[in-house]
Amino acid sequence: MAISSSRSTRAPSNSPWRVFWYSIIDMPWTWRIMLGYLFVMLVLPIAAMLSKASTIGVADFWRIATSPLALSTYDVTFTTSLIAALVDGVFGFLVAWVLVRYDFPFKRLIDASIDLPFALPTAVAGLTLATVYSESGWVGSLLAPLGIKIAFTRLGVGVAMMFISLPFVVRTVQPVLMQMERETEEAAWSLGASPWETFWHVLLPPLTPAILTGVALGFSRAVGEFGSTVIISSNTPFKDLIAPILIFQRLEQYDYAGATVIAVVLVFISLLMLLVINFIQAWGRRYEG
Amino acid sequence: MKANPVAVNGAIPNGTTARSPAKPKKWVPILLIAIALTFLALVLYIPAINVFYQAFHKGFGPLLHNLSNPTFLHAVRMTVLLAAIAVPINTIFGLCTAWALANKQFRGRTLLLSLIDLPFAISPVVAGLMLVLLYGRQGWFGGWLLDHGIRVVFAFPAMLLATAFVSMPFVAREVIPVLEEEGTDQEEAAHTLGANHWQTFWRVTVPNIRWGLLYGILLTNARAMGEFGAVSVVSGNVAGKTQSLPLYVEEAYKGYETEAAYSAAVLLALLAIVTLIVKEILERKTGGSMRKGH
Numbered sequence: 001m002a003i004s005s006s007r008s009t010r011a012p013s014n015s016p017w018r019v020f021w022y023s024i025i026d027m028p029w030t031w032r033i034m035l036g037y038l039f040v041m042l043v044l045p046i047a048a049m050l051s052k053a054s055t056i057g058v059a060d061f062w063r064i065a066t067s068p069l070a071l072s073t074y075d076v077t078f079t080t081s082l083i084a085a086l087v088d089g090v091f092g093f094l095v096a097w098v099l100v101r102y103d104f105p106f107k108r109l110i111d112a113s114i115d116l117p118f119a120l121p122t123a124v125a126g127l128t129l130a131t132v133y134s135e136s137g138w139v140g141s142l143l144a145p146l147g148i149k150i151a152f153t154r155l156g157v158g159v160a161m162m163f164i165s166l167p168f169v170v171r172t173v174q175p176v177l178m179q180m181e182r183e184t185e186e187a188a189w190s191l192g193a194s195p196w197e198t199f200w201h202v203l204l205p206p207l208t209p210a211i212l213t214g215v216a217l218g219f220s221r222a223v224g225e226f227g228s229t230v231i232i233s234s235n236t237p238f239k240d241l242i243a244p245i246l247i248f249q250r251l252e253q254y255d256y257a258g259a260t261v262i263a264v265v266l267v268f269i270s271l272l273m274l275l276v277i278n279f280i281q282a283w284g285r286r287y288e289g
Numbered sequence: 290m291k292a293n294p295v296a297v298n299g300a301i302p303n304g305t306t307a308r309s310p311a312k313p314k315k316w317v318p319i320l321l322i323a324i325a326l327t328f329l330a331l332v333l334y335i336p337a338i339n340v341f342y343q344a345f346h347k348g349f350g351p352l353l354h355n356l357s358n359p360t361f362l363h364a365v366r367m368t369v370l371l372a373a374i375a376v377p378i379n380t381i382f383g384l385c386t387a388w389a390l391a392n393k394q395f396r397g398r399t400l401l402l403s404l405i406d407l408p409f410a411i412s413p414v415v416a417g418l419m420l421v422l423l424y425g426r427q428g429w430f431g432g433w434l435l436d437h438g439i440r441v442v443f444a445f446p447a448m449l450l451a452t453a454f455v456s457m458p459f460v461a462r463e464v465i466p467v468l469e470e471e472g473t474d475q476e477e478a479a480h481t482l483g484a485n486h487w488q489t490f491w492r493v494t495v496p497n498i499r500w501g502l503l504y505g506i507l508l509t510n511a512r513a514m515g516e517f518g519a520v521s522v523v524s525g526n527v528a529g530k531t532q533s534l535p536l537y538v539e540e541a542y543k544g545y546e547t548e549a550a551y552s553a554a555v556l557l558a559l560l561a562i563v564t565l566i567v568k569e570i571l572e573r574k575t576g577g578s579m580r581k582g583h
Contacts, residue, residue: 041453041457042457128337247418248414263418
């Protein structure tokens, strides 16, 4: 290109900085918009958080990150998210199975409705779940005589997490299930395997990576969830207070250091989860021809 | 469970029954469908129906009354305005990103793609916190902004930044796969035939990616209008000033104005249903190729 070559003649020294600047000047405008936007929207905010975290000091950071209240919020957040994601793993798989393999009325509508948690604002989800699962609600009133309280307890937080994570499992398992050839199972059956054996030894192994990916995606979504959980939780410390809400409360008290420490811990876990998901997906590819 | 005779014999009697020699009993599918639907009813359908029941069970009177409340109307305007600005910005970003990254191989591409997905992995509250640490009074730009009398945090600009942050990846994520599936042959052909960049873009690329693009915009809009966590951290949530519709829902509920909360919630639920319907139409148009999780 004529323009870039004339530039390079004006830049006789090949210092790394010059190379850097000229690579930006020669960059297509799509790249400039992309990198500029990512810088302003993502890099700067993340850098601001990390720089705030670095001013806290290791000892203080550790003290805040492992304070009893913080530890209890991790426990509530991660244990509840994990259980919710696992329950979704079982039932989400079942839903995907039923949608792929069987025919029944309103199947198309039910299939489309699985994405509802993606489309419904989380505040609305929290509001209606809190009503339905409260002691006077449609479902909560049936469980209240058994002494089971759901709304405004940890169970309620779990139900909200199940709601928002469900599509992740179904939508990850469904395409894999659709691609699976029925011949394999039919071969297993015709060779004398019982339905259970077929399920455990023939069906489940190739589906496991998809189910695990769905569970991991659902888990990481549940860990960060705020809108629905803040409404259905009573936000009582050491009971059903989750980490994102603790960050919010610290911010309300202008305790920026406290909020930042918990946030860094959460982001660290999220990044770890991304790695785990990539790992599971790479592991799952061994089933692809 | 009674053993199936065919399975026990281990032989396939003839070609016609060989297709499903050991089908589980008839009641198994019915039982599985029943369990799946019960689960879906408990988690999805009963809560969804409840939104409409609560909003309409006393007729349209209370609903109309609540819908004319000035605080509520302001929240609606706020939400529409936020989406009206954030969605086009993210669409331009998503298109540029898709254009820059699709059909290209270079070092760091995977890293860039994960960076673009990062807003999905970061908790909305943490996103809000980052904006406060950047633009807030004690933040990096806080002093400069204060000197120039510009309010970002606890005002509209931060709400807009938070909305744009959480809805950033959708367009790029939907358009990149479409572009990669199409390949570059048609565009190269257009170039060879003498079309310039703009002509190629409008006549070849846009018609190819339009459904994917529309789908991305739809998801961006749903997220932008419904975002709660990030916006609630940076807005200060002042009724009639910095309150979007989801924030109004929460405040009304916490203030024991359940009717008002549901009047607003039903609007957002309608938005969700419209989103799902359009999504379904787009999926049919593309033959279900976009059916995948986010």
